[in-house]
Amino acid sequence: MAATDDPQALDAAVGQAAGVLKAGGVVALPTETVYGLAANALDASAVARIFAAKERPAFDPLIVHVRSLEHVAEVAEIPAEFADVIGKIAAAHWPGPLTILLPKKPNVPDITTSGLPTVAVRVPADPVFRRVLKECRFPLAAPSANRFGRISPTSASAVMKELSGRIPLVLDGGACSEGLESTIIRLVPQDKRPRIEILRPGPVTKEMLQVFGQVKILKGGPTPEAPGRLPSHYAPKTPFRLVESLDDWEPEPGRRYALLSYSGDPTAGYTGLTDWAHIISLSPGNGKLHEASIRLFHVMRQLDELGVDEIISEPVSEVGLGVAIMDRLRKASGPRD
Numbered sequence: 001m002a003a004t005d006d007p008q009a010l011d012a013a014v015g016q017a018a019g020v021l022k023a024g025g026v027v028a029l030p031t032e033t034v035y036g037l038a039a040n041a042l043d044a045s046a047v048a049r050i051f052a053a054k055e056r057p058a059f060d061p062l063i064v065h066v067r068s069l070e071h072v073a074e075v076a077e078i079p080a081e082f083a084d085v086i087g088k089i090a091a092a093h094w095p096g097p098l099t100i101l102l103p104k105k106p107n108v109p110d111i112t113t114s115g116l117p118t119v120a121v122r123v124p125a126d127p128v129f130r131r132v133l134k135e136c137r138f139p140l141a142a143p144s145a146n147r148f149g150r151i152s153p154t155s156a157s158a159v160m161k162e163l164s165g166r167i168p169l170v171l172d173g174g175a176c177s178e179g180l181e182s183t184i185i186r187l188v189p190q191d192k193r194p195r196i197e198i199l200r201p202g203p204v205t206k207e208m209l210q211v212f213g214q215v216k217i218l219k220g221g222p223t224p225e226a227p228g229r230l231p232s233h234y235a236p237k238t239p240f241r242l243v244e245s246l247d248d249w250e251p252e253p254g255r256r257y258a259l260l261s262y263s264g265d266p267t268a269g270y271t272g273l274t275d276w277a278h279i280i281s282l283s284p285g286n287g288k289l290h291e292a293s294i295r296l297f298h299v300m301r302q303l304d305e306l307g308v309d310e311i312i313s314e315p316v317s318e319v320g321l322g323v324a325i326m327d328r329l330r331k332a333s334g335p336r337d
């Protein structure tokens, strides 16, 4: 693990990471959303090392990170009919937690996009990631730095728990400032302005995108176009259940439960429902969705280590960032394989 918290340490860590990446290796890097496991997006054998370290199935494509909108041309076409709206969206949200699906260029190997004709592109904001991108001068493919199907890591120590012994280097950039993976969108031609479809809700919300056109959140299970929307993603090892309606749940005697509470307020939510073995709140600062987003994966990891029989989660209100939080809670609560 390499520290980045003073200028000298940062220079050394960036140099070390760029060295590994230029040699075709993988490195775990901080982003503002979650930690990513990076490799040269244009080098098929480097990208294969990401899939191997994560035990990720080959049908689940990666996000490619570039330095700015200008650098998107290295990996993707921007169709003329979308150029205007993409320029506006990029000006508002790049660098930042937003990924756009675009037609891929032939130099992007099939393994990076799982054979799809599109590539998912993002301009990350994290300063450490940006330094590494600049030093490498090639785009970096980076999925979340967890083993496949598990909780995304939002700290360097969480990456170590997931991938220690499988990867040569983790750059420690501190805790992620967003805490949830980027919003993934695609554009669809429509009469006046292209429609914006959200394939994965994230920190850039429907409300924020509505100024650029009509926005639709795609619901439902995995499709050939978005295989990563598998229901069992983000799963803790401990059975995890999102209880959206209290009619759906009654505690079983003798079972030890932990509660993932929204505010932790003893007079609200599910805190009084039963004799909880543990209660951890998402937003102890009293109901702020941003605080809840930042803490969600960290808290899910904490709950997973308590040794209870089952984790029960309260729902959060499905507005703004609450849409992305509920998406992750539903997936964590989905069927197991």
Ligand code: TXA
Binding pocket: 031, 033, 034, 035, 036, 037, 060, 061, 062, 063, 097, 099, 101, 113, 116, 118, 119, 120, 122, 142, 143, 144, 145, 180, 181, 182, 183, 184, 225, 226, 227, 228, 229
């Ligand atoms: O915030 C993020 O997006 C983080 C950081 C590291 O940038 N990355 C991330 O990557 O969450 P990952 O691999 O865990 O999730 C990427 C998702 C997957 O669900 C994948 O199926 C989808 O993006 N995806 C990638 N390329 C796609 C494509 N061409 N078409 C449809 N879905 C795509």
Ligand code: MG
Binding pocket: 143, 144, 152
């Ligand atoms: Mg992931």
